[in-house]
Amino acid sequence: MNSTGFKELFYDSDLILIIDKNGKVLYYDDYDDNLNMLKKENVIGRYIYELYPFFTREDFTVFRAMDKKEPILNEYQSFNVDGNKKNCLNNAFPLINETGVLGGIIISVELSSKSIKKKIKKASSRYNFEDIITENQEFKKSLEILKKVSKSESNVLIVGETGTGKELIAHSIHSNSMRRNKPFVIQNCAAIPSSIMESILFGTAKGSFTGSIDREGLFESANGGTIFLDEINSIPFDLQSKLLRTLENKSIMRIGENIERDTDIRIIASTNEDLEKKVDKGEFRSDLYYRLNVISFNVPPLKDRKEDIKVLVDYYIKQYNSILNKNITGISKDVLQILNNYEWKGNVRELKNVIEYSLNFSEEGVLNTDNLPQYLLKSVDSNTNECIVDSSLTTLVDNYECKLIKDALKICRYNILKTSEYLSIPRQTLYYKLKKYNCICQLKIRSKGHLILGHF
Incomplete structure (x- = not known):
């Protein structure tokens, strides 16, 4: 949706509601003052469940948009407020930054209003x-x-x-x-x-x-x-x-x-x-x-168009680089092999979720097998009965990487900054891997970045 369309959507809406990830109301405006019987001063800071006690979490368009991490457009909803039946057309958008979903915004048009013909025309198609x-x-x-x-x-x-x-x-x-x-x-x-x-x-x-x-x-x-x-x-x-x-x-x-x-x-x-x-x-x-x-x-399933996997991966990496403030440049050959051999029962939506997950556990450069969800690493290609990455291989890779980190720490005299530079990885990544492999059971850090009591 372009910026003009988004502005028009706001202009012709009856209700705008913004919540945080837990459902607390951060912003509320009822332009026609008839979609909701609640007044603005009684809404801010309350939870959305209090405002609509007859809804479960699954009933809220905005929560489903937050769970899917993508907009839900033109969804019809019918409910009662103080005995008055309301019929709305909802547009919900998740609010996302590099840490994940922060909350959501819902924009509603009341279908029973006299201006429905004008408003529903704003609910047009979004893709081509x-x-x-x-x-x-x-x-x-x-x-x-x-x-x-x-x-x-x-x-x-x-x-x-x-x-x-x-x-x-x-x-x-x-x-x-x-x-x-x-x-x-x-x-x-x-x-x-x-x-x-x-x-x-x-x-x-x-x-x-x-x-x-x-x-x-x-x-x-x-x-x-x-x-x-x-x-x-x-x-x-x-x-x-x-x-x-x-x-x-x-x-x-x-x-x-x-x-x-x-x-x-x-x-x-x-x-x-x-x-x-x-x-x-x-x-x-x-x-x-x-x-x-x-x-x-x-619509063919993703497993029948494997040539789309790489191009879709590149597209979603670019998308989530922007959302999560990352700088991932691509994927390793091992990751591409795993993705190509996976069955993708959840199709493109599952692939999108995998890329989002992987970027959350990466720092920079290319995505590698460490960044992938565990269920992918343990997957088996049923067509060839060949294990994509079995647990023994994963263990060997982990042990080898842990040894490299140990050696680098010794060479750099347990200086975290120098060790990260020696390994050409960010300090945050080094801390993550130290914790992951449990290489150090006692850790104390001085202001200059030296490790004290490093036990291996």
Whole structure:
């Protein structure tokens, strides 16, 4: 999101809330003074759980953004404040520096406000095809084809394992469609209870049930644009018929109404399960499946495009160098071999997390095996039954490095500064390795940096 878009997002928001990593409120503003019944002076310094006692941690968009360490955009949320039903579109961003996640910011738009048409248009796509990183020729070819058919009005079904980047694909399709200047609304079907999914998608009429109000659903609110139904495989079977009717008739009916309301919506759906198998099991309607699957796009798992690992690693190193204030220049050959032979069940998302982890345990230069998570070092390539780095090799490497450090300390007469310079590593790294290998059981440091009582 560029700076102009971010400013517009602030300008058209009803609520801005900033918390620290523990959930303490650092900043609060309710511009319309109707999204939350709490006043600013009663909010600062309190915990977000106190403000929304009906939420669990998993319910907060901002905490999930902090856990993922990446933004969550255009997420619908419905809740009650003092008996008043509120429906919001949330954008949450983690606040990160070199030490990790400091907190998060959530920016909410109230969907029931009169200005919803203007505001929801601000919730547009964030990525384009150029943002998709790949060196895999087959994947590149399929993306070029998808870019061309994005201008079509046909529905698209994106199929891929968890962590392959299906949402990135959906953003890109909308960005290249004729609807790119219209709303782009995202709803994860697995993230909301099935009991309220119908009201979220189709809206409600006043009096249809206790406490109900006239409210647009997501289809109505995003009229003219695109809805991305993530994890469509999680949609309840009894709701699938109503969704099918919406697709066939291009109209919706709010809960409690007998009025058909015309809609102009393109649907992009994604699934991390095989929908054909769910159809065979009677868990997913075949007619809905074929309606959604007009254009089908398969996102290959990372294990099938190993040539992307190095380019993705370089990209994430650059990204986390900036975030964590590091100066890592690349990875060693041993690390690249380990990454290339790993199965990557968590796909690109897992690789991103591994690079972030590794940078947190590195100082400068290239990433080596010491920086990788232990589960990677102990991994076994099931295809070749060859141990990538077995424990005996790791032990030998550790022992050899420990011996080098011991020898260097003796040569430098236990002067930490001179030893670090002799080994061409930062002092912090030397301290870390001394602690790691437990080379010294008693340590005392004078102001000049000499080790006293160094026992090996």
